[in-house]
Amino acid sequence: MQNPEPPLFFQVFNEIGIIEQLSRTILEEHMPKGLIAPHFAVLNHLTRVGEGSTPMDMARAFQVPKTSMTHTLSGLEARNLVETRPNPKDGRSKLVWLTDAGRALRADIIASLAPEFAKLSNGFDGDKLAQILPVLSELRVFLDENRSGK
Amino acid sequence: MQNPEPPLFFQVFNEIGIIEQLSRTILEEHMPKGLIAPHFAVLNHLTRVGEGSTPMDMARAFQVPKTSMTHTLSGLEARNLVETRPNPKDGRSKLVWLTDAGRALRADIIASLAPEFAKLSNGFDGDKLAQILPVLSELRVFLDENRSGK
DNA sequence: CTTGTTTGGTTCGATATCGCACTACATAGT
DNA sequence: ACTATGTAGTGCGATATCGAACCAAACAAG
Numbered sequence: 001m002q003n004p005e006p007p008l009f010f011q012v013f014n015e016i017g018i019i020e021q022l023s024r025t026i027l028e029e030h031m032p033k034g035l036i037a038p039h040f041a042v043l044n045h046l047t048r049v050g051e052g053s054t055p056m057d058m059a060r061a062f063q064v065p066k067t068s069m070t071h072t073l074s075g076l077e078a079r080n081l082v083e084t085r086p087n088p089k090d091g092r093s094k095l096v097w098l099t100d101a102g103r104a105l106r107a108d109i110i111a112s113l114a115p116e117f118a119k120l121s122n123g124f125d126g127d128k129l130a131q132i133l134p135v136l137s138e139l140r141v142f143l144d145e146n147r148s149g150k
Numbered sequence: 151m152q153n154p155e156p157p158l159f160f161q162v163f164n165e166i167g168i169i170e171q172l173s174r175t176i177l178e179e180h181m182p183k184g185l186i187a188p189h190f191a192v193l194n195h196l197t198r199v200g201e202g203s204t205p206m207d208m209a210r211a212f213q214v215p216k217t218s219m220t221h222t223l224s225g226l227e228a229r230n231l232v233e234t235r236p237n238p239k240d241g242r243s244k245l246v247w248l249t250d251a252g253r254a255l256r257a258d259i260i261a262s263l264a265p266e267f268a269k270l271s272n273g274f275d276g277d278k279l280a281q282i283l284p285v286l287s288e289l290r291v292f293l294d295e296n297r298s299g300k
Numbered sequence: 301c302t303t304g305t306t307t308g309g310t311t312c313g314a315t316a317t318c319g320c321a322c323t324a325c326a327t328a329g330t
Numbered sequence: 331a332c333t334a335t336g337t338a339g340t341g342c343g344a345t346a347t348c349g350a351a352c353c354a355a356a357c358a359a360g
Contacts, residue, residue: 009267012279013173015286017191020170021213022293023163036316041167056338063171065318070340072316092325092338117159124292129162132282136165142274143172186346206308215348220310222346242308242355 030112032105035079038062038072043081043098043106052095054087063147081105180262182255185229188212188222193231193248193256202245204237213297231255 024037031040045058059069073096076082081102087093098106174187181190195208209219223246226232231252234244248256 008276008279008283009270012283012286013169015283015290016166016169016173017187018213018290019163019166019286019293022290022297023166025213025297026293034315038316054338063168063175066339067319067341068317071318075315087338090326090338094339119296120159120292123296124289126158128285128288129158132285133158133162133165135278135282136162136169138278139274140165140168140172142270143169143176146269146273147172147175184345188346204308209308216309217311217349218347221348225345237308240308240356242353244309 026116027109027113030109030116035075038064038068039076039081040106040109042072042076042096043102043109046082046096046098047103047106051097054093054095056093058096063144076102176266177259177263180259180266185225188214188218189226189231190256190259192222192226192246193252193259196232196246196248197253197256201247204243204245206243208246213294226252 027040028036031037041062042058045061046053049061055069055073056066059066062069073082073084077084079101080099082096083099084094084096087095177190178186181187191212192208195211196203199211205219205223206216209216212219223232223234227234229251230249232246233249234246237243237245
């Protein structure tokens with residue numbers, strides 16, 4: 001038994017899958033009708049990583065096909081939450097920017113999540129989360145570097 | 151600062167979301183065309199938890215709407231990977247059973263994942279996974295118990 | 301037993317995801 | 331410059347997800 005048991009990986013990925021489901025559901029309960037987690041992910045990415053990303057930047061960051069990103073962005077653009085401008089450095093691509101409405105919506109969603117975070121803070125030991133975070137990051141990086149390619 | 155920083159939760163859920171994406175992609179690369187992760191989840195559930203589950207049992211276990219489960223099962227049934235029988239205890243519901251083909255497919259998929267697990271074993275410290283697993287389970291249970299309801 | 305409510309499952313319509321094919325622009329090799 | 335190959339983005343078709351509405355069986359209250 002020189003290998004970690006396959007069931008260990010299975011269990012970890014299984015738990016992660018369920019947690020992803022549950023946390024996504026919570027997030028989506030705090031989003032306006034018609035918008036879902038990927039829309040939030042884009043608003044959040046533009047705020048944190050910086051506006052002026054290209055669609056492909058974000059597709060790669062989220063590991064989704066570029067066609068999915070096109071679709072997600074079109075939903076955001078239709079609601080005036082982002083706007084796109086041509087990329088002066090590359091005639092094929094676009095740069096994506098938040099509108100004021102987009103920035104405001106992201107802030108509102110995060111603010112409305114405060115009670116959920118409070119519940120978590122009260123009911124769950126934050127130290128444990130702090131302990132697993134670096135391992136999760138490491139695992140994410142490992143998987144990211146070893147992915148076959150989408 | 152009596153609260154754990156909201157960013158901590160954010161980061162944890164963010165990493166979990168990305169890991170879920172990446173691990174799901176790996177799994178689906180090892181599945182026959184037309185079948186995706188939810189199909190595997192059902193085959194796996196029936197094997198582990200026991201055959202003869204109802205669709206609602208599984209919808210709850212996976213935290214998906216029952217309509218999604220109907221759809222997933224119909225895909226499996228169309229390929230003769232599961233079969234359903236009436237529930238003798240409840241005229242409204244069905245019981246789901248694996249076919250031999252379903253059992254075989256699950257086994258084949260798991261077997262074909264062995265190289266991926268080997269890569270993980272070699273490149274990633276199994277002890278770290280063992281350490282985070284109980285925290286993930288705890289977090290999953292906490293979220294599960296506190297969910298608003300779907 | 302009758303009635304009102306709950307629960308398991310399906311159908312349907314709207315939106316999402318994703319692979320494939322395609323266009324336009326970019327870049328490398330000669 | 332010319333051609334070949336690569337890359338960003340879109341259009342389209344197939345399947346997936348999910349909420350709303352619906353039906354039938356179960357169950358609870360009287």
